Amino acid sequence: MISAGTFHVIATELTVGTFALSGVAFLLCALNKGPSSREAVAHWALLGGLIATPFAIISGVNAISGEGIDNPMLANKLLLSMTSAGLAIGLLLRKMWGSTVDLRHASVGMISVALMLTTAGIGGEYSRGETLLLFIPKDTVMLFPMWASITILALGLAIFAKSAVQHRS
Amino acid sequence: MRFKIAIVLLLMILSTTISTANPGGKGDAVRSRDCAGSCHGSSSTNGSSGAELAIQFQSEVYAGLLTEIETSVSFAEVSSNNMVGLTLLINSDGAKDLPANDGWEIITDPNGGTNNYVEIVDSFSIESMVSQKWTLRAPSNPGDYNLYLAIQHGSPNGGIAMTGISSMQSVTVSEVPENLPRLADNWQPVNSRLLGEETEITLETLNTDSVVVELQSGGEIINLEVVENKFTIPAAVNPGVVQWRVILDGEGPTQTSPWFRLSAVEPGWEVDETALYLQGFALLFLFAGLVLVQKSSSSSEVENKYDNSFEVNSQFGAIQEESETQTNTVRPLPAGGLPEGWTMEQWEYYGHEYQGGFQ
Numbered sequence: 001m002i003s004a005g006t007f008h009v010i011a012t013e014l015t016v017g018t019f020a021l022s023g024v025a026f027l028l029c030a031l032n033k034g035p036s037s038r039e040a041v042a043h044w045a046l047l048g049g050l051i052a053t054p055f056a057i058i059s060g061v062n063a064i065s066g067e068g069i070d071n072p073m074l075a076n077k078l079l080l081s082m083t084s085a086g087l088a089i090g091l092l093l094r095k096m097w098g099s100t101v102d103l104r105h106a107s108v109g110m111i112s113v114a115l116m117l118t119t120a121g122i123g124g125e126y127s128r129g130e131t132l133l134l135f136i137p138k139d140t141v142m143l144f145p146m147w148a149s150i151t152i153l154a155l156g157l158a159i160f161a162k163s164a165v166q167h168r169s
Numbered sequence: 170m171r172f173k174i175a176i177v178l179l180l181m182i183l184s185t186t187i188s189t190a191n192p193g194g195k196g197d198a199v200r201s202r203d204c205a206g207s208c209h210g211s212s213s214t215n216g217s218s219g220a221e222l223a224i225q226f227q228s229e230v231y232a233g234l235l236t237e238i239e240t241s242v243s244f245a246e247v248s249s250n251n252m253v254g255l256t257l258l259i260n261s262d263g264a265k266d267l268p269a270n271d272g273w274e275i276i277t278d279p280n281g282g283t284n285n286y287v288e289i290v291d292s293f294s295i296e297s298m299v300s301q302k303w304t305l306r307a308p309s310n311p312g313d314y315n316l317y318l319a320i321q322h323g324s325p326n327g328g329i330a331m332t333g334i335s336s337m338q339s340v341t342v343s344e345v346p347e348n349l350p351r352l353a354d355n356w357q358p359v360n361s362r363l364l365g366e367e368t369e370i371t372l373e374t375l376n377t378d379s380v381v382v383e384l385q386s387g388g389e390i391i392n393l394e395v396v397e398n399k400f401t402i403p404a405a406v407n408p409g410v411v412q413w414r415v416i417l418d419g420e421g422p423t424q425t426s427p428w429f430r431l432s433a434v435e436p437g438w439e440v441d442e443t444a445l446y447l448q449g450f451a452l453l454f455l456f457a458g459l460v461l462v463q464k465s466s467s468s469s470e471v472e473n474k475y476d477n478s479f480e481v482n483s484q485f486g487a488i489q490e491e492s493e494t495q496t497n498t499v500r501p502l503p504a505g506g507l508p509e510g511w512t513m514e515q516w517e518y519y520g521h522e523y524q525g526g527f528q
Contacts, residue, residue, distance in 0.1 A: 070437050075445055082449035083456055090460025108460055129193025144451075146444050153451035159458030 004062035011056035016120045018049035019084075023113030030106035039101045042109060043092060049116065050088050057081060060123070073126045075141045077119050084115035086156075097167045194252055197278065200286040202256055202263045202319050202334070218333030220245035220293075222318045226338075227427070231345045233309040233354050235276060237427030240318050243298040246331075248323030253293055255279075256286045256319040257303065261334050268316070272308030279303060281360050281410065281432035293322070304358070304427045311344045350377040350419030358429040363436050368402040377417045385412040385428065405433030500524050 025042035028034035057078070061069075069075055091109055099105065122138050125131035131138075144152070221243040230236045240255060247253055257275070258266040268275060268285055278287045279301035291299045308314060319334040345351070353373035362368045372380060372395070382393040382400050393400045393413070402413065412428040500520040507516055508523060516523075 069440055069442055069445065072438055072440075075440055078445060078449050079452060082453045086453035086456035087460055089453070090457035093457070094461055094463075104463065108463075128195065141440070143440065143444060144448050146441075146447065149444060149448040149451045152455050153447065156451060156454030156456075156458045159462055160454055163458060163461035 008059035008063045014052040015056045018045045019116045021045040026106045026109035072139045072141045080119040087112035194288040197284040197287045216329045216331045218331040222335035224338040226340045232311045241300040245293040247293045254321040258317040274306040277304040348421035350417035361432045372398040376419045379418045381416040
């Protein structure tokens, strides 16, 4: 058996590695340069990272030494990784439903990757006290009131469902 | 362009420094020596620390009772952040070396926790000695026990991680005299509290007729009033540590406990986790939905730089229209039929010119 901390390192490195690969491929897509396989690489790597993300989040929560989320950096990690995962899911579904990989699509892909790498950077600062992300306000958490979160969740689900219905029709 | 990028990447690689340490530390924890502060580097890549390490015990250590030890670090050349990792161990093998393996219990470490590995930031230097106090509960079985103090730190030039371990320090744990006034075996001191809160402590004693509690705050020692084995430590205004100890009188020899350290800390950060998780899922669905609703940009101008299908289609349409117009205006054949040497196709296209010439 391995500890949650060790498992978190494994899951995190898988997530960050595949997301980074995806980011490079999306950059090539945006520049319209590189091998023709760049689109496939970008989306398959994104899918790999997306599969590893829940394992990284769950093992990370279990590896926290204190009780629950008691540090603003942990809260920011959660929000950033969920936002990144949302963008990634949207991109993959969009591609699966036949949309072309244009500049906007590739840019959203790079934003998703950037958010996930920022999450990993904050994790480095939390566990080792060091980061290259010096100018990002990691101790400030933008936490919505409950009613706002519920409204946004309903809005998101409505948009999601509408897109799915439009695709089927 | 590629050459410039390669040069930039090469410069970035060359500007890095090789370090096998964790310069920011890894946090206090219960750790074995093989993983005490430099987990990302193989032990073969570590340097040997020149620091002198020592452990001092109290004159009498009784089985199962609290005792205080003092560890000291001298001549340590550390990195610029002045951080040192100290580990209290029972052997130097790197395995089964936790104090708990011999029955020691760490009641208060130098940072106010209960860990055998602590990270200390202090004025470590080649000329200084830094001491730390630990409160331990001795093993419940009398006998001779060994303790070691291990150290991990960086080096002044930030190169490699330095490690070291003290020589074996032996202590004899004696059986508790029958009538020894003492704190109860299961009694535990409080290690931390929040700023602005008074702390009431209840003592549990054995073979004790009277107790005196001394509080050390700054350089001053004051006696606290004890009523029915309870006393109160005044609230702290600023984060910091106060020390207190208890002197127990009874039939047996008078006993003085170790100094107990009470850390005052600012209230921790709290968040409504339900709201946080809900917001996380809300953001996930919102951004997934927003990506899905966006439409493809108008056929990607960059990709269609060499795509002339629109022009070709429009020209093809124009030709078709012209052809249809001509088909609709084919002149009727002359009375004598097609002119000599003409085909029907030529007549369809040029018949009107032929007739115009005659007219």
